Amino acid sequence: xxxxxxxxxxxxxxxxxxxxxxxxxxxxxxxxxxxxxxxxxxxxxxxxxxxxxxxxxxxxxxxxxxxxxxxxxxxxxxxxxxxxxxxxxxxxxxxxxxxxxxxxxxxxxxxxxxxxxxxxxxxxxxxxxxxxxxxxx
Amino acid sequence: xxxxxxxxxxxxxxxxxxxxxxxxxxxxxxxxxxxxxxxxxxxxxxxxxxxxxxxxxxxxxxxxxxxxxxxxxxxxxxxxxxxxxxxxxxxxxxxxxxxxxxxxxxxxxxxxxxxxxxxxxxxxxxxxxxxxxxxxx
Numbered sequence: 464x465x466x467x468x469x470x471x472x473x474x475x476x477x478x479x480x481x482x483x484x485x486x487x488x489x490x491x492x493x494x495x496x497x498x499x500x501x502x503x504x505x506x507x508x509x510x511x512x513x514x515x516x517x518x519x520x521x522x523x524x525x526x527x528x529x530x531x532x533x534x535x536x537x538x539x540x541x542x543x544x545x546x547x548x549x550x551x552x553x554x555x556x557x558x559x560x561x562x563x564x565x566x567x568x569x570x571x572x573x574x575x576x577x578x579x580x581x582x583x584x585x586x587x588x589x590x591x592x593x594x595x596x597x598x599x600x
Numbered sequence: 601x602x603x604x605x606x607x608x609x610x611x612x613x614x615x616x617x618x619x620x621x622x623x624x625x626x627x628x629x630x631x632x633x634x635x636x637x638x639x640x641x642x643x644x645x646x647x648x649x650x651x652x653x654x655x656x657x658x659x660x661x662x663x664x665x666x667x668x669x670x671x672x673x674x675x676x677x678x679x680x681x682x683x684x685x686x687x688x689x690x691x692x693x694x695x696x697x698x699x700x701x702x703x704x705x706x707x708x709x710x711x712x713x714x715x716x717x718x719x720x721x722x723x724x725x726x727x728x729x730x731x732x733x734x735x736x737x
Contacts, residue, residue: 484730504641509697555718560646581692593621
């Protein structure tokens with residue numbers, strides 16, 4: 464097993480109340496990441512990071528992810544120009560999620576569909592059946 | 601295999617551009633859910649839903665999750681009083697994440713540590729080593 468650049472998991476108390484950063488990667492070696500636009504607070508996307516992506520994000524202040532569909536490291540914006548400059552990184556109480564606050568570069572369209580955010584549809588109930596409708600924001 | 605109350609996965613185009621709600625549950629039957637406070641937009645927590653939790657959330661407009669640690673359905677607030685009233689539900693482009701916008705009930709402290717949000721620490725680099733520091737918000 465390779466050595467992690469991050470701390471190994473400490474006690475529950477240290478995990479929740481301490482200053483040790485010990486992110487929990489799942490069985491696939493991934494941690495979920497929520498990315499928001501730092502000025503508006505809008506949620507742009509949800510993606511995953513492996514340890515290398517998280518390390519590179521910390522080192523370079525540019526968002527890196529792990530593409531589950533392509534099975535490869537993904538420096539956001541390398542092909543689209545929408546590089547995300549990281550202003551703040553947070554983790555949650557049990558350190559199994561990452562929150563990135565970023566400035567979105569390029570045309571600011573974080574979603575591969577050409578939209579600013581991936582969350583462009585709301586779920587509604589239509590005759591008891593759940594369906595989607597597009598939002599204006 | 602039990603029948604899902606949600607649509608089976610359609611084409612990539614319908615998934616991204618259509619009105620069919622076809623949430624993707626992972627190999628463990630879960631989908632990740634980001635919960636925000638509807639008035640401030642603050643991210644309160646990240647949790648998981650199984651199909652039943654998502655169905656109940658849609659039917660009752662009260663947030664239900666699946667507790668991975670306890671292995672059980674979890675109606676947020678049943679023990680703490682911090683019931684979350686759902687104002688809007690969104691999904692993302694490929695429908696493998698849920699966004700809940702809620703009004704937080706009780707004392708509004710969504711995190712089990714007694715804080716309003718689970719994201720109360722930022723990651724900082726201290727002598728090249730990643731560590732945490734508490735935030736004021």
